[in-house]
Amino acid sequence: SSLIAVRDAQEAALSAGTGLAITIGGDCGVELAAIGHAASGGGELAVLWIDAHPDIHTAESSPSGAFHGMVVRSLLGEGVPELIPATPIVASRLILAGTRALDDAEQQFVEESGIRMLTPTGLTPAAVTAALGESGASALYIHVDLDVLDPAEFSGLTFPEPFGLTLAQLVEVIAAAKAALPLAGAGVTEFAPSSPDAAADDLGSILRIIGALAA
Numbered sequence: 672s673s674l675i676a677v678r679d680a681q682e683a684a685l686s687a688g689t690g691l692a693i694t695i696g697g698d699c700g701v702e703l704a705a706i707g708h709a710a711s712g713g714g715e716l717a718v719l720w721i722d723a724h725p726d727i728h729t730a731e732s733s734p735s736g737a738f739h740g741m742v743v744r745s746l747l748g749e750g751v752p753e754l755i756p757a758t759p760i761v762a763s764r765l766i767l768a769g770t771r772a773l774d775d776a777e778q779q780f781v782e783e784s785g786i787r788m789l790t791p792t793g794l795t796p797a798a799v800t801a802a803l804g805e806s807g808a809s810a811l812y813i814h815v816d817l818d819v820l821d822p823a824e825f826s827g828l829t830f831p832e833p834f835g836l837t838l839a840q841l842v843e844v845i846a847a848a849k850a851a852l853p854l855a856g857a858g859v860t861e862f863a864p865s866s867p868d869a870a871a872d873d874l875g876s877i878l879r880i881i882g883a884l885a886a
Contacts (some may be wrong), residue, residue, distance in 0.1 A: 678754070682704045696861060702746070702858050707746070715807060716812060727786075803851040811848060817859065818835070849886075
């Protein structure tokens, strides 16, 4: 009921707005409404899911039971019926980018569904441009979970994963994606500083990411 209440309130806010919306989380669960709203606008939406984790569990496979690890599966039209958007996204237009921490059930689903995944070593502007071109999409949503960044670059993370992107790499990927397709929406999630002082250390990086999305 809490997830539905947040989704409904967020959908109302998005529907009342105009222009490009950049959703700031919270955790990745906020993308249920944000991507659902972007997908409902017509056209063929690609989702560039820039995240250390694919967030593609079901309630049955999830070790934690936390929805932020299931949101992509719901967006694909699987899971709790009340949380499936009216316009699910299509697996062939979902690109996992910078992803490097998958549970066994997630790995199996990605392989069986043919979802394209670009690991940090393969995540280049050229690779993103090619993947988006092959998707056949006409618009783009960019999701950024800050844990895609290497912990040495960004400290305010709940679930840090080693061997991630540099901030410069992330900004380059965002720019290439925006050049490939019109941006229909974006989200930045999972900022979890340990203290106000620690938050200040990371704010410059967040502002650069938001600037890259909004430019």
